[in-house]
Amino acid sequence: MRRLLSAGALAVVLTIVLAPAASATPPNIPSASTAASRLAALTVRAESNHSSYNRDLFPHWITISGTCNTRETVLKRDGSGVVTDSGCAATSGSWYSPYDGATWRAASDVDIDHMVPLAEAWSSGAYAWTTSQRQSYANDLGGPELWAVTDNVNQAKGDKDPAEWQPPLASFRCTYARAWIQVKWYWNLSVDSAEKSALTAMLNTC
Incomplete structure (x- = not known):
């Protein structure tokens, strides 16, 4: 005898079917209040040495584990249903890009973005670091520095800071500011005045 689903059970089934692909979030994104206090603690000065x-x-990208480098590790961490070959390259899966809300099913459509771009980090203090420190920064999986995002959106961002570029998906700008501030705070990088003003405005959307 065929059983009929109750309205509640049917809603659950529809939610499962219609829900967007799951996506991981990089670790250690602070709350808006914590981000605001960390932004206030950052040194404000003009960028230099660009x-x-x-x-x-x-x-x-460096080797993280086995045959997997940093890019491949982030693709596995932030994707859904990711399948890799023996060399750790993703052969299938899906990736949700929080910058623009798009979902991709080919790893070639996904870039791994440095939340605070390498050139921005350099001009904000990383010029004084050792190569080992810069390697650690460029491959940092312990904080919200590396994000799997739509490739052309990442390319549009380039080396720009939040005074010059913000994610096209406005609802993500609060998270973006919190992550940006965390990276700058953790790595003891400075902000310029326009950047700080933009970050403050973005936090006000939280």
Whole structure:
């Protein structure tokens, strides 16, 4: 005898079917209030040494475990149903990009974004670091520095700070500001005045 689903059970089934692909969130994103206090603690000064920046000064991607490098590790961490080959390359899965709300089913459509871009970090204090410190920064899985996002959105962001670029998905800007501030605070990087003003405004959307 065929059983009929109750309205509640049917709603649960529909929710499961219609729900967007699950996505992981990078760790250690502070609350808005904590982010605000950390932003207040950051040194405010103009960026410097930008002309001496070279991406090669931040070695990445490095091997994290077995045959998996940093990019592949983030793709596995932040994707849903990710299948990899023997070399750790993702052959299938889905990735939700929080910057624009798009979901992708090919890893080639996904970039791993440095929340605080390498050039921005350099001009905010990383020019004085050792190569080992810059390598640790460029491959940092312990905080909200690395995000799996739509490739052309990442390319549009480039090296811009929040005074120059913000995620097209406005509802994500609170989280974006909290993550940006955490990275700058943890790595003891400075902010410039326009950047601080933009971050403050973004926190006010939380």
